Amino acid sequence: MTAGPYQTTLLLSTAILHNICGHTSVTINVASFLHHQLPISKRNPTFRKLRQISHRCSCLNENRDTDDATSNDGFWRQPSSLLKSCLSSLPPKEILDQIRSQPYKGGFEPVSDFIQPQALKIIYGSIPKDLVGTLAVNGSGRIRIGSRMLGHWFDGDGYLTTLSFDGRKNQATVFGKYVRTARFVAQEMQEKRGAGFHSELHRSEEYKPPLAFSGAWTKAGRGRFYENIVEIPQNPSNTAVMWLPSLTDSKTGHAPSKPRLFALCEGGHPIEVDPITLDVLHGEQPFESSPSSTNVHSVSSFFSAHYSADLKENTIYNHGYILNLFASPSINLMKLSPEGHLLQQKKCDMPYNTFVHDSTISKTFVVYIVCPYLIPSGLDLIPFVVGQQPLGGLMKWRGGHHSHDTDRYFSYLHIHDKKDLSLKHRIQIPHPMSVFHLVDAFEEEKDDLVYLKVRMAELASNNPPCNRPLLEEQFANQYAVPTGTRLHSTLKEYTFVIQHDDTGAGRFLACRNIYCNSGDSIPCDYPIINTVGGTVRVRYTWVNTIAARAIGRPQSDWFDAVQKVDMENGGLSSPPVTFGEDVYCGPPLFIAKDKLHPHPHNNSRTQHFGEDEGYIVVVLYLSKEHRSDVAILDAQSMEILCRMELGCHLTYSFHGEFLPGFVAIQ
Numbered sequence: 001m002t003a004g005p006y007q008t009t010l011l012l013s014t015a016i017l018h019n020i021c022g023h024t025s026v027t028i029n030v031a032s033f034l035h036h037q038l039p040i041s042k043r044n045p046t047f048r049k050l051r052q053i054s055h056r057c058s059c060l061n062e063n064r065d066t067d068d069a070t071s072n073d074g075f076w077r078q079p080s081s082l083l084k085s086c087l088s089s090l091p092p093k094e095i096l097d098q099i100r101s102q103p104y105k106g107g108f109e110p111v112s113d114f115i116q117p118q119a120l121k122i123i124y125g126s127i128p129k130d131l132v133g134t135l136a137v138n139g140s141g142r143i144r145i146g147s148r149m150l151g152h153w154f155d156g157d158g159y160l161t162t163l164s165f166d167g168r169k170n171q172a173t174v175f176g177k178y179v180r181t182a183r184f185v186a187q188e189m190q191e192k193r194g195a196g197f198h199s200e201l202h203r204s205e206e207y208k209p210p211l212a213f214s215g216a217w218t219k220a221g222r223g224r225f226y227e228n229i230v231e232i233p234q235n236p237s238n239t240a241v242m243w244l245p246s247l248t249d250s251k252t253g254h255a256p257s258k259p260r261l262f263a264l265c266e267g268g269h270p271i272e273v274d275p276i277t278l279d280v281l282h283g284e285q286p287f288e289s290s291p292s293s294t295n296v297h298s299v300s301s302f303f304s305a306h307y308s309a310d311l312k313e314n315t316i317y318n319h320g321y322i323l324n325l326f327a328s329p330s331i332n333l334m335k336l337s338p339e340g341h342l343l344q345q346k347k348c349d350m351p352y353n354t355f356v357h358d359s360t361i362s363k364t365f366v367v368y369i370v371c372p373y374l375i376p377s378g379l380d381l382i383p384f385v386v387g388q389q390p391l392g393g394l395m396k397w398r399g400g401h402h403s404h405d406t407d408r409y410f411s412y413l414h415i416h417d418k419k420d421l422s423l424k425h426r427i428q429i430p431h432p433m434s435v436f437h438l439v440d441a442f443e444e445e446k447d448d449l450v451y452l453k454v455r456m457a458e459l460a461s462n463n464p465p466c467n468r469p470l471l472e473e474q475f476a477n478q479y480a481v482p483t484g485t486r487l488h489s490t491l492k493e494y495t496f497v498i499q500h501d502d503t504g505a506g507r508f509l510a511c512r513n514i515y516c517n518s519g520d521s522i523p524c525d526y527p528i529i530n531t532v533g534g535t536v537r538v539r540y541t542w543v544n545t546i547a548a549r550a551i552g553r554p555q556s557d558w559f560d561a562v563q564k565v566d567m568e569n570g571g572l573s574s575p576p577v578t579f580g581e582d583v584y585c586g587p588p589l590f591i592a593k594d595k596l597h598p599h600p601h602n603n604s605r606t607q608h609f610g611e612d613e614g615y616i617v618v619v620l621y622l623s624k625e626h627r628s629d630v631a632i633l634d635a636q637s638m639e640i641l642c643r644m645e646l647g648c649h650l651t652y653s654f655h656g657e658f659l660p661g662f663v664a665i666q
Contacts, residue, residue, distance in 0.1 A: 074582075074624035076100050088112045089207070092147040098479045103623035104558035104584045107652050108478045110142035111159055113177045117665040120163075120172040120630060120644035127632065127642050128615060130596045131167040133660040134275070135589060135617055136160060136241040138263055139653030141178050143478065145187065146207030151217030151390055153475045157184050158238035158263055160278050161650055163617070163630060164665040172630070172644055173665040177278040179263045179271060183213035183234040216267060217392030217476065228387030235268025235284060239305035240655035242270065244340045259662055260340075264305040266321060266355060276664050290341040299342055301332035305655065306358040306437075308366070308532050310418075314338055317366050317418070319359050322347065325377050329353040333366060333421040346421035352398075352409055353377050360454075360532050362441040365424070366416040367454060369435045372399040372409035373468055397468040399432035408432060413454065413496060415506070425498050425506040432466040434459040439491070439527045439567075442537045452496045455514065455567065457489035457527050457543070486557040488523035490514075491543070491565065515570035516563065522546075522576075525559070526587035526655075530611050540612045541565050542588045542635065547576035562588045562618055564638050574638040579620050579631060586619040586650075590635060591658045598660075612636045617658075619650055 076083075076099050084090045089110050091099065099105045140156025143149065150156055158179035165172050178184055190212040214220040214231040221227030242262040262270040269284040286299040301320030308317045316336040324330075329350040335343045353375045359368035376384065376394040383389040400408030411433045415425040439455035461467040467487065474481045491514035498506035513521045524543035531538065547561035561576035562585055579585070593609040616633040628650045632642040 074103065075626040076103060076106055076623070089144075089146060091144075095144070095147075095479045102481075102483060102557060103582055104556070104560075104621070105479050106623050106626055107558075107584055107621040107649070108143055108153075109626075109649070109651070110144065111176065111649065111651050114175050117164075117173045117175040118647065120174055120646065122170070122172075123629075123643055123645050125632075125640065125642040127165055127167040127170050127172060129167040130593075131165045131591065131615055131632070132596070132663065133165060133591075133658055134662050134664040135163040135165070135591075135656055135658045136243070136261055136275070137163070137586075137589070137619070137653045137656035138179075138237075138239060138241050139586075139651055140236070140238045141651055145211070146209055148208045148211065149477060151215060151219070151476060152392060152472075153478055154238070155215035155218045155236060155392075156238055157181070158236050158265065159651065160241070160261075160263060160273065161619075161653065161656075162275070162278065162664050164663045166663050166666075174630070174646060175278065175665055176650065179237045179273065179278075180280045181235060181237050181271065182283065183215075183236065186212035214390065215392075217390050219387075219390050225387035228390075230385055231387065233267065233391055235265050235271075237263040237265045237268065237271050237284075238654065239266065240264040241657050242307065242340075243657055243659040245338065247339060259659060264303060264307075266302055266304045266306075266357060268302055269299070270303050275662070287336060287340050287342050289343070290337070290339075293341075297342060297345075299332070299334055300345060300347070301334075303334075304356070304359070308359065308361045309338075310361055311531060312534070313418075315343065316340070317359070317361050319356055319366075319368065321355055325353070325375070325381055329377070331356060333416055335418075335421065344421060348414075348416070348421075348423040351412060351426070357436045358438045360438045360441050361418065362443050362452065362532075363535055364418055364443065365441065365452070366418055366421070367438075367441045367452070368414055369429075369433070369438070369454075369456065370412040370414055371434050371468075372397065372411060372432075373434065373472075374398050374409070395472075397434075397472075399434070399466060399468065413494070413508075415452065415496075415498065425496075427496050427498075427506045427508055429494070429508055434466055434468040434471070436489070437525065437527055439541050440529055440532050440538055448500050450498045450500060451509070452498060453493055453537075454496070455491065455493045455527075455541075457525050458492045459487060460490040460521070460523070461487050481557065483557060488546070489525050490521040491524060491527065491541070491567070493567070514565065514567050516565055516573040522563065522565075524563070524565075527565075528588055528590045530590065530592050530614070538611060539566060539568050541567060542590055542616055544585055544587055545576050547578045559585045561585060562616060562633070562638075564612070564635070577633065577638050577640070579629070579640075579643075580622070582623045583629075584621045584623065584652075586621070586653050587655065589617045589656050589658065591615045591617065591660075595658070595660045610636070615641070619653065621649060621652065 138158055138160055141159025143156040161176040163174055210221045213234045216233040219228045220231050242264055244260040246259055258275055261275040262272050264270055269286045271284055272282045273280050288298040289296050301322045303320050304318050318334055320332045322330050322332055329352055330347050331350050332345055332347050334345040337343055354373055356368050374396050384391050384394055398409040411429040413427045417424050435456050435458050437457045441454045444451040471487045494511050495509040497509050516522050522545045524545045527541045527543050529538045529541050542564050544559035545561050545563045546556050561578045563576045564574040566572040591614050593613040612635050614635040616635045618631050620629040626649050628646045630644045633640050
């Protein structure tokens with residue numbers, strides 16, 4: 001990378017200071033100050049040049065480190081004095097030691113807002129010419145503020161990233177910013193009033209600020225009970241995104257040129273942001289029915305991060321948690337227009353109080369799994385109300401650990417009719433299970449029966465077979481997970497039999513593992529497919545996986561590969577695709593060819609391309625350099641078509657969505 005004016009100034013200043021002063025501490029301290037005048041996107045490449053200049057002073061022992069870093073040791077092996085010069089927040093010693101032990105954990109480190117968009121540098125191949133559009137991704141941008149840990153991975157502040165591709169020009173641009181939720185703004189203002197927003201204290205490992213908000217798993221203030229009495233958890237807006245078309249202005253009759261972008265989290269309402277600047281346009285607002293409706297209604301629940309778009313019906317289905325901890329448990333099913341107007345909603349009873357993370361649709365049904373990870377209610381809420389425990393700390397796994405446990409709650413499949421959203425079937429599943437992500441649901445009719453097949457990524461563990469409490473413990477502190485203990489999911493297919501009539505009769509029939517070419521189930525998550533709700537069953541899914549287990553490399557605890565899985569014939573699945581030593585992967589994001597080439601007279605999915613024709617985009621974390629790359633793969637062959645370099649790192653994200661044709665950053 002050629003040094004620009006910012007980098008040139010820093011490098012020359014550093015070299016001159018070192019030659020004049022001959023004193024490493026002066027050199028590093030002044031260089032650190034100059035370094036932090038750079039845009040965040042330019043810091044890490046510049047720092048690598050800085051380290052080369054100052055390498056002969058690496059014996060510096062101003063801080064706690066005793067190891068001498070060399071240029072080949074990797075980013076995290078440098079002395080803390082050097083790390084501090086290129087990190088917005090130096091990890092406390094305990095976390096730094098954990099990252100050095102397992103470098104993938106550096107991908108959980110806090111990110112910073114981009115000052116301006118950054119052009120991605122192509123280092124291999126080229127961007128496909130028909131790949132034109134913007135991919136928006138959401139995730140937890142920080143799970144610690146200074147040395148103050150937030151209580152859960154899902155409690156991290158939402159961070160949006162847009163990747164704008166223009167294959168016609170062979171150009172791509174990245175931009176990122178925290179979602180300015182009410183809680184984020186409150187914390188930002190509190191820090192400004194405290195030690196000073198640009199104070200060195202904010203970047204030191206001793207910085208442990210009180211929190212101006214509470215999360216579902218995180219206590220406000222310094223965690224004292226009197227700071228958390230009746231403290232309602234606030235929405236981090238960190239899970240997924242949703243693109244919607246622009247709305248026609250009722251006064252002018254014109255539609256804005258920009259589409260609408262929303263940040264989603266199942267613990268709140270959508271937040272609309274500007275798709276170019278990522279500034280918040282509207283705080284949390286539930287979707288409403290069309291203004292032209294006789295009676296305008298709004299969504300009467302939270303809005304889950306996992307919605308399903310029915311391309312044939314041209315409607316959107318979703319569900320939401322109803323926040324009423326003292327009433328009987330219930331869930332809200334909803335149907336929206338393509339513009340996001342509420343068409344229909346229906347409240348339905350739940351067997352117990354719990355979140356439902358994901359749902360999917362088949363030809364005639366909306367389905368989801370109900371897992372017994374219970375939200376407290378009634379008198380069980382007292383420790384939360386009086387500030388002793390965060391709400392998430394009182395959630396309990398009540399599924400037992402074995403099928404013969406007598407006091408366990410059961411898991412269920414809920415099946416709703418797409419026409420009126422009513423709950424048609426509640427089918428008990430015979431063994432304890434925990435599921436975050438569904439793949440799809442498909443109906444097969446035979447005689448007077450419907451065979452409903454639901455595929456999913458189900459939590460897998462050996463002893464006990466469903467160890468959700470351990471998973472929650474790991475999510476509570478991603479840095480502290482011991483080597484070799486991290487839990488993952490595997491792909492499963494469940495078959496249920498239901499009656500055609502309205503009796504509600506249905507039963508569990510079978511469960512099978514979905515194997516890959518290795519002849520075994522693979523650790524995986526974030527399954528993504530081409531489409532849902534169709535009359536033709538999908539065959540392929542793309543997942544994160546751990547290649548080390550499949551190809552005999554040293555054990556890895558985090559996803560370091562992506563894989564195309566043939567769910568009909570596992571032997572035809574692709575091998576895991578890796579991206580280099582100590583390189584880890586975010587979730588794969590599928591961009592279908594038929595989205596890039598819509599029918600000229602019909603914008604709906606046309607199927608003139610094959611199901612697996614398209615592209616996979618994945619964000620990579622290079623732990624030795626503490627930065628990210630973006631890779632584009634041919635979804636059919638899994639060949640790497642293009643790889644692009646960022647000058648900074650992006651945290652591991654959750655979910656994203658691609659909008660064809662709209663290039664947010666030119």
